[in-house]
Amino acid sequence: MAVSETGAQVSGRDQTEALEEIKAIVGPKGWIDDAEELEPHLIDFRRRFRGETRLLVRPKSTAEVADVVRVAAAAGIEIVPQGGNTGMCGGAIPSVSGEQIILSLQRMDRIIEIDPTNHTMTVEAGCILQTLQEAASDADRYFPLSLGAQGSCTIGGNLSTNAGGVNVVKFGNARELVLGIEAVLPDGRVWNGLKGLRKDNTGYDLKHLFMGAEGTLGIITGAVLKLFPKPRDTRAAFCAMRDLPAAIELLGRARAETGDSVETFEYLPRSVIDLVLRHIPGIVDPLETQYAHYVMMEVSTTSSSDDGLGDRLEALLGEAMEDGLIIDAAISQNEAHRQAFWRIRESIPEAQRTDGMVIAHDVSVPISRIPEFYEAGRKAIAEVFTEGEVMGFGHLGDGNLHFNVQVSADVPRETVLASYDAVNHAVHDQVALFNGSISAEHGIGTLKRDELHHYEDPLKLELMARIKQALDPDGIMNPGKVI
Numbered sequence: 070m071a072v073s074e075t076g077a078q079v080s081g082r083d084q085t086e087a088l089e090e091i092k093a094i095v096g097p098k099g100w101i102d103d104a105e106e107l108e109p110h111l112i113d114f115r116r117r118f119r120g121e122t123r124l125l126v127r128p129k130s131t132a133e134v135a136d137v138v139r140v141a142a143a144a145g146i147e148i149v150p151q152g153g154n155t156g157m158c159g160g161a162i163p164s165v166s167g168e169q170i171i172l173s174l175q176r177m178d179r180i181i182e183i184d185p186t187n188h189t190m191t192v193e194a195g196c197i198l199q200t201l202q203e204a205a206s207d208a209d210r211y212f213p214l215s216l217g218a219q220g221s222c223t224i225g226g227n228l229s230t231n232a233g234g235v236n237v238v239k240f241g242n243a244r245e246l247v248l249g250i251e252a253v254l255p256d257g258r259v260w261n262g263l264k265g266l267r268k269d270n271t272g273y274d275l276k277h278l279f280m281g282a283e284g285t286l287g288i289i290t291g292a293v294l295k296l297f298p299k300p301r302d303t304r305a306a307f308c309a310m311r312d313l314p315a316a317i318e319l320l321g322r323a324r325a326e327t328g329d330s331v332e333t334f335e336y337l338p339r340s341v342i343d344l345v346l347r348h349i350p351g352i353v354d355p356l357e358t359q360y361a362h363y364v365m366m367e368v369s370t371t372s373s374s375d376d377g378l379g380d381r382l383e384a385l386l387g388e389a390m391e392d393g394l395i396i397d398a399a400i401s402q403n404e405a406h407r408q409a410f411w412r413i414r415e416s417i418p419e420a421q422r423t424d425g426m427v428i429a430h431d432v433s434v435p436i437s438r439i440p441e442f443y444e445a446g447r448k449a450i451a452e453v454f455t456e457g458e459v460m461g462f463g464h465l466g467d468g469n470l471h472f473n474v475q476v477s478a479d480v481p482r483e484t485v486l487a488s489y490d491a492v493n494h495a496v497h498d499q500v501a502l503f504n505g506s507i508s509a510e511h512g513i514g515t516l517k518r519d520e521l522h523h524y525e526d527p528l529k530l531e532l533m534a535r536i537k538q539a540l541d542p543d544g545i546m547n548p549g550k551v552i
């Protein structure tokens with residue numbers, strides 16, 4: 070019999086007893102087993118995965134997480150970590166067996182420290198991303214991770230999926246924004262790596278094992294995040310482009326001409342704008358005339374003496390227009406105008422979901438090869454499926470497209486499902502030919518596990534399996550996900 074960090078007694082025992090012990094560790098406010106309250110935790114955003122659970126626990130501290138994991142591990146109870154449940158690959162959803170428990174980080178939402186001088190923020194894993202952005206801003210600093218789900222996703226989920234979003238072109242993925250983490254290992258021990266150091270070459274950089282691990286190696290309970298100087302001026306532009314190669318040429322020019330201050334560079338074909346206008350109330354067409362290709366870009370400056378950002382952007386776009394890259398453009402005139410542009414971009418997932426079924430692909434290829442890939446991907450899909458429309462859009466500045474096939478609601482679900490794998494393979498075969506990635510930012514979860522095993526280098530898969538075995542030999546941490 071061992072005594073845990075919160076004083077609970079831990080030993081191997083029958084699972085029902087273990088569940089009672091877990092409830093006692095987290096206290097009455099720390100668990101849910103009511104079917105109605107559990108419901109939103111059992112289904113994913115895209116409504117593709119539905120699971121069952123006998124218990125959801127919401128620990129309030131790292132010590133409670135550690136005790137829950139220790140008791141669960143001793144009783145062989147599998148654990149599914151969950152943050153905001155906004156993930157796109159079903160990683161936070163338990164299996165249909167009903168045997169797994171969900172460990173939600175929702176109540177671990179404290180900002181422990183903001184150190185403006187060190188440009189760091191130390192936080193608990195359940196903090197909502199938007200809360201962290203706002204807290205950084207209040208401290209006259211900037212936390213750049215930004216994505217459509219920021220009002221409900223958690224930093225623990227962001228790190229566990231190595232989230233990307235709309236500012237990667239300048240700041241990188243979540244992995245590049247973290248200096249240290251704290252994690253509860255599958256045996257309940259706590260690894261405290263909460264260091265705010267920019268230089269630390271003391272052997273293997275273990276925190277990176279947990280980035281993108283999707284809860285399969287342990288539970289991230291805290292993180293030290295990098296902060297940046299706060300932008301003093303930010304301008305957005307919506308540009309109608311001649312074609313995709315012109316958009317890529319504009320990206321290079323914009324980075325060079327603005328002192329590499331492009332934060333966002335998103336591609337939207339007309340079909341995606343039409344989809345958003347059709348389904349989301351209050352959206353306004355960004356330009357008076359309709360065009361086939363659009364780029365939404367944003368540039369910023371952190372210098373308070375730089376009042377020429379708007380002029381520089383205007384000059385850049387004017388020159389690109391003279392050279393025939395841009396056909397038409399609008400620069401945001403005020404914050405409301407800028408937010409109106411953002412609403413178009415951020416409403417895409419909701420519009421897609423409302424319209425019908427989506428066969429989604431979150432892929433990346435080298436930026437220079439995107440136009441070639443787009444055409445090859447479109448042709449490959451047409452050979453296996455003719456009921457949908459290819460709507461590839463997204464983070465062009467990172468070489469990451471959401472290369473989705475939108476299928477209208479009048480096509481029977483069974484027809485779509487029958488072709489699902491063939492469409493996935495058609496796209497992913499092309500991704501492989503272009504030396505790209507079948508998951509640029511959403512992760513693997515349950516959704517892409519088979520695809521990962523099909524396309525990934527066998528040696529990499531073997532090394533991943535060995536790491537999993539080393540950290541979680543009994544396989545209690547989010548089994549069935551990733552590997």
Ligand SMILES: Cc1cc2nc3c(=O)[nH]c(=O)nc-3n(C[C@H](O)[C@H](O)[C@H](O)COP(=O)(O)OP(=O)(O)OC[C@H]3O[C@@H](n4cnc5c(N)ncnc54)[C@H](O)[C@@H]3O)c2cc1C
Nearest residue numbers: 152153154155156160217223225226227232233234284289
């Ligand atoms: C409208 C919309 C827009 C989106 N846009 C983007 C985008 O632009 N870029 C992007 O990358 N993603 C995007 N996403 C996907 C999603 O928001 C991200 O994957 C996000 O990082 C998930 O965070 P979460 O807290 O919701 O995690 P969850 O969905 O709860 O969990 C995701 C995975 O991480 C694991 N996990 C969660 N918390 C922890 C923890 N503390 N420790 C260990 N494992 C944990 C879960 O088990 C699961 O495997 C979008 C989603 C929506 C709904």
